[in-house]
Amino acid sequence: NAGVTQTPKFRVLKTGQSMTLLCAQDMNHEYMYWYRQDPGMGLRLIHYSVGEGTTAKGEVPDGYNVSRLKKQNFLLGLESAAPSQTSVYFCASRATGPTGELFFGEGSRLTVL
Amino acid sequence: GDSVTQMEGPVTLSEEAFLTINCTYTATGYPSLFWYVQYPGEGLQLLLKATKADDKGSNKGFEATYRKETTSFHLEKGSVQVSDSAVYFCASYNQGGKLIFGQGTELSVKP
Numbered sequence: 001n002a003g004v005t006q007t008p009k010f011r012v013l014k015t016g017q018s019m020t021l022l023c024a025q026d027m028n029h030e031y032m033y034w035y036r037q038d039p040g041m042g043l044r045l046i047h048y049s050v051g052e053g054t055t056a057k058g059e060v061p062d063g064y065n066v067s068r069l070k071k072q073n074f075l076l077g078l079e080s081a082a083p084s085q086t087s088v089y090f091c092a093s094r095a096t097g098p099t100g101e102l103f104f105g106e107g108s109r110l111t112v113l
Numbered sequence: 114g115d116s117v118t119q120m121e122g123p124v125t126l127s128e129e130a131f132l133t134i135n136c137t138y139t140a141t142g143y144p145s146l147f148w149y150v151q152y153p154g155e156g157l158q159l160l161l162k163a164t165k166a167d168d169k170g171s172n173k174g175f176e177a178t179y180r181k182e183t184t185s186f187h188l189e190k191g192s193v194q195v196s197d198s199a200v201y202f203c204a205s206y207n208q209g210g211k212l213i214f215g216q217g218t219e220l221s222v223k224p
Contacts, residue, residue, distance in 0.1 A: 004156075040216060041216060042202065042215055042216040043214045090156055099145040102212055106155055
């Protein structure tokens with residue numbers, strides 16, 4: 001019963017390096033989201049997707065790109081990492097409907113030196 | 114724009130104390146409201162929710178009532194346990210259909 005799985009769970013990058021975070025869900029959910037969590041700032045939405053092949057910008061999209069080529073996967077990419085992107089990243093998914101619960105992954109802790 | 118504001122932490126309580134974490138929202142209409150909990154080292158998980166005014170959500174001894182008059186959804190528990198130590202997030206759907214979160218309130222319960 002996997003739910004939402006994020007890989008990797010930890011990563012250390014140097015400034016300017018690139019990387020991709022993978023999110024996979026096995027609940028056949030249409031909607032998927034990437035958030036970042038920073039101390040004192042709650043969760044902020046980076047990008048989201050309302051279905052396979054679609055993506056949209058959230059509150060803090062700069063410096064990130066996403067892709068949703070398959071319904072079950074949502075990838076978050078950093079093309080040129082910066083120290084300001086040091087954070088804990090959470091993926092979430094939900095079914096359609098106005099009151100749907102979000103299901104979260106366990107998080108990916110990224111440090112950019 | 115739509116927003117969620119919750120009381121700042123950290124909140125430190127002794128075991129069996131009464132807990133209240135305040136949450137207020139601004140929104141157009143009457144969005145569904147949620148409380149999520151994040152235990153150390155884990156992702157967020159739904160604690161309870163309410164989908165319309167005057168609804169009461171409850172789970173694991175926690176309760177919250179959707180008050181449209183005061184635009185509030187305060188979280189309460191009559192007797193906290195050490196295992197309740199976590200970060201609690203209030204959230205609501207905005208007009209664009211996205212879930213927005215408060216900044217989180219860290220609760221620490223001492224034996």
